[in-house]
Amino acid sequence: MPDLRFLIVDDFSTMRRIVRNLLKEIGHTDADEAEDGVVALHKLRNGRFDFVVSDINMPNMNGFELLTQIKADDKLKHIPVLMVTAEARKEDIIAAAQGGAAGYIVKPFTKATLEEKLANIFKKMGW
Amino acid sequence: MDQHTHEHQTEMFQRLGRITRQLHDALNELGYTPVLKGAVDELPDARSRLQYIARLTGDAAEKVLNRVDEAKAEQDAVRQHSQQLLDTIGAVPGLKWAMPELLEWTQKIQHSTERTDAHLTEIMLAQDFHDLTGQVIKKVVTLAATIEEQLLQLLLESAAHAQSEAASQPAGLAAPALAARREPLSGPVVNPEGRTDVVTDQSQVDDLLASLGF
Numbered sequence: 001m002p003d004l005r006f007l008i009v010d011d012f013s014t015m016r017r018i019v020r021n022l023l024k025e026i027g028h029t030d031a032d033e034a035e036d037g038v039v040a041l042h043k044l045r046n047g048r049f050d051f052v053v054s055d056i057n058m059p060n061m062n063g064f065e066l067l068t069q070i071k072a073d074d075k076l077k078h079i080p081v082l083m084v085t086a087e088a089r090k091e092d093i094i095a096a097a098q099g100g101a102a103g104y105i106v107k108p109f110t111k112a113t114l115e116e117k118l119a120n121i122f123k124k125m126g127w
Numbered sequence: 128m129d130q131h132t133h134e135h136q137t138e139m140f141q142r143l144g145r146i147t148r149q150l151h152d153a154l155n156e157l158g159y160t161p162v163l164k165g166a167v168d169e170l171p172d173a174r175s176r177l178q179y180i181a182r183l184t185g186d187a188a189e190k191v192l193n194r195v196d197e198a199k200a201e202q203d204a205v206r207q208h209s210q211q212l213l214d215t216i217g218a219v220p221g222l223k224w225a226m227p228e229l230l231e232w233t234q235k236i237q238h239s240t241e242r243t244d245a246h247l248t249e250i251m252l253a254q255d256f257h258d259l260t261g262q263v264i265k266k267v268v269t270l271a272a273t274i275e276e277q278l279l280q281l282l283l284e285s286a287a288h289a290q291s292e293a294a295s296q297p298a299g300l301a302a303p304a305l306a307a308r309r310e311p312l313s314g315p316v317v318n319p320e321g322r323t324d325v326v327t328d329q330s331q332v333d334d335l336l337a338s339l340g341f
Contacts, residue, residue: 012258014188021196021251057262057312086259086315088325093332097341106332107315108255111248113329 001127002050006031009040009054009066010084015107019053019084022111026118037061041069044076051121056085056092064092064099071100080121084109147284163282170275174268181264188257195251199244206240209233262314 006023008031010016016033023031032047034040036058043049052070056063063083070076080102085092088106096104102124103117154160212233216222223230316325326332 010258012185012261014185014192014254015258017189017192018251018255021192022248025248057314062312086262087312088316088319088327088332089313090324090326090335092312093326093335094339097336097339104332104336106326106329107259108252109329111252 001122003030004028004050004127005048006051006053007034007040007043007049008032009034009037009052009058009063011035011055011058015055015084019114022114023053025111026115037063037066037069040066044070044079045073049079052079052081053084054081056083056087056096064095067096067099067101080125082117082121084114150281151284160282163278167275167278167282170271170278174271174275177264177268177271181261184260185257188254191254192251195247199247202240202244202247206237206244209236209240213237259315263317266314 006028008016008019008023010019010033013035016035020031020033023029032043032049034043037054038060040052040054041061044052052066054063054066061069063085067081067083070079070081077100081100082103082105083096083101084105084107086107087093093104093106102121105113105117151160154163213230216230216233316322316327319325319327326335
């Protein structure tokens, strides 16, 4: 598996820290953070990232808008986006999948769930 | 705008003005205006109390995460030292037979550090309550602001000396502010019982996506 660089997008610093620590425990130590979609998009366009873990309900630009922007950008659309969110409406889950999300985790979640979803995505990506 | 539409609108505004006047009179006669004003005055206080809760729980979650980081580092050091000891015991001929309890305790320490580390991970994950409760508090704060704005508007429109034209101006100004606050996302599901439009755990998310071929 290549060394992957993650971008964690969430407006709550506590959640960014939790996801970052979990990724570290799973073996992924290279990660950066963004507090909303606008900051995330700026970082994605000005740096190298292999994977995005994003919340949905955020100010300025929410996770759906960020996903749309990523998938519409030729230079970014190959990056898998895993949604980790408290949004539990079926229509939101379907919208995320149809919008190109690589996976969907509903909060609260466990380390095993994150590990499993990442493994599934890595397998699909051939990593 | 044709003459008929203009007359229709003028009539509608006059009727709205009469209703507002009647509402104002009713509020005054029933003694509700001071009550309404009291409610409007109390809403900012309710909002700040909720924000205080959000801030305090956030600080508490951060403190726990700091302690978890420190404890995990210490646990890792103990685990590494116990591994070194196990390696030493294995490298010295006959030691594990001469002092079997040393080997047993060292192995126990190692297993114990692994279990403690798993507990610490659970404690860390449990701090996501700050995110979930924070989102709910944020929605309630926004709702309180909307209610405050609407009640304030009602008070303005029912003011005794208010002219119908003067009263209509703040209403026009208030609308975009309310629209800007409205959030399409629902946030955490507080009461999922009986609802079919939401999922309640990760397995339901996976089943839903699998049923749709994702």
